[in-house]
Amino acid sequence: MPLYVLLIALAVLLILSAFFSLSETSMMAINRYRLKHLAKQGHRGARLTTRLLRNTDRLLGVILLGNNLLNAAAATLVAVIVSISFGQSDLALFFGTVGVTFAILVFSEITPKVIAAAYPEQIALASSYVLTPLLKLFYPVVWFVNLFVQALLIMLRLKPAADNGTQKISMEELKTLVLEAGHFIRKKHQSMLLNLFDLETFTVDDVMVPRGQIEAIDLDDDDETIHNQLLTCYHTRLPVYRGTLDNVAGIIHVRKVLNQMRSGEITSATLEKIMRTPYFIPSGTPLFSQLQLFQENRERVGLIVDEYGEWMGLVTLEDIVEEIIGEFTTHAPSQVGTFLKQEDGSLIVEGSTLLRDLNRKLGLALPLGGPKTLNGLILEHFQDIPEAGTSLKIAGYPMEIIQTQDRVVKVVRIFATSAPTEQEGPLGEYTES
DSSP states (O other), rough: OOOHHHHHHHHHHHHHHHHHHHHHHHHHSSOOOHHHHHHHHHOOHHHHHHHHHHSHHHHHHHHHHHHHHHHHHHHHHHHHHHHHHTOOOOHHHHHHHHHHHHHHHIIIIIIIHHHHHHSSSHHHHHHHHHHHHHHHHHHHHHHHHHHHHHHHHHTTTTTOOOSSOOOOHHHHHHHHHHTTTTTTTOHHHHHHHHHHHHHGGBHHHHOEEEEEGGOOOOTTHHHHHHHHHHHHHHOOOEEEEESSEEEEEEEEEEHHHHHHTTSSSOHHHHHHHBBBBEEEETTTTTTHHHHHHHHHTTOSEEEOOOOTEEEEEEEEEHHHHHHHHHHOOOOOGGGOEEEEOOSSSSSEEEEBBBHHHHHHHOOOOOSSSSSSBBBHHHHHHHSSSOTTTOEETTEEEEEEEEEETEEEEEEEEEEEEEOOOOOOTTGGGGEOO
């Protein structure tokens, strides 16, 4: 056979070997979720690729079978070329071996795999049209080889998980994907997705309105007091109690109260007729679960109770929705925490402010595992009620107690070590002192 024919055959073998190297790397590097999307859209190449990836052992078997056969044939062909050109020279055979190894590495292995890693989707979808019939043609050989592979895995006590063409991803990995997709997802949408993931990690205790800040109606008050309170209330749904907040009687909707005003004066007896049975929520319920419970029970307001049945606070459907999309409702003055920014950079904060609001609005990193308010965090730190003027440091943030009243810390000065982040809503509004 003429020498030029042998050289052409060698080039063809290297090109075919490069194809299998391209296919191997592209199949392993392709984005499985993108592949699944293309398959649902009806892309034939994506469907073929998905079928191939469902049996990774067979796919790798046919790729490596072709790759190794071609590489071995190329090495043998080089030996023939050297023998024809230089006879039985050991030195020529040595240089021929080095040359074919270099050619295989550069042209059939490294370069194709680098290209396939850069463009996995285009190459994998195209190569699937060739690999699918090859797998059918050489299936008996691949099956026979895999028998020895499986036996070896059993001897090594290895049991690889079945590959169904998709990759499992954890919640933290999913959050990282959302964060890394900043060029494709709007900042607001990105924030909403991350907040949605956190609904399972936060509970109703993290977003509830503490009992001391709840606007409620006492049925034991006189009719005039009840009437004035209804006219000046800031909410559409109000808890109703008798004597003390521990004795909750129900929930009233202000709209129904306005309808009753047409027929006469509003009295405590009238409120008892239109109020609904209170809906209680166990403390520690995850926000996502509570969102589903609100939907199933057709409720919008729930009263949070602890393990002893004590009423701790109130949570609404709007509170949970705000955890996803941000604040959009107005708040009663008693619930709006104002941050007073001082000339020295410190901040005057109300002790009843939620720690999550401080972290989110001011860019702090106060611990959230225990108490939910700044007052509770300080009391836990001291295990006592501190006096005004007492200084402390929590999570690296120096603080000073400005005012205490009725066994609670009312006002605190925080010497923030980082600049506040962008603010939204009434909680984030600064007032220069």
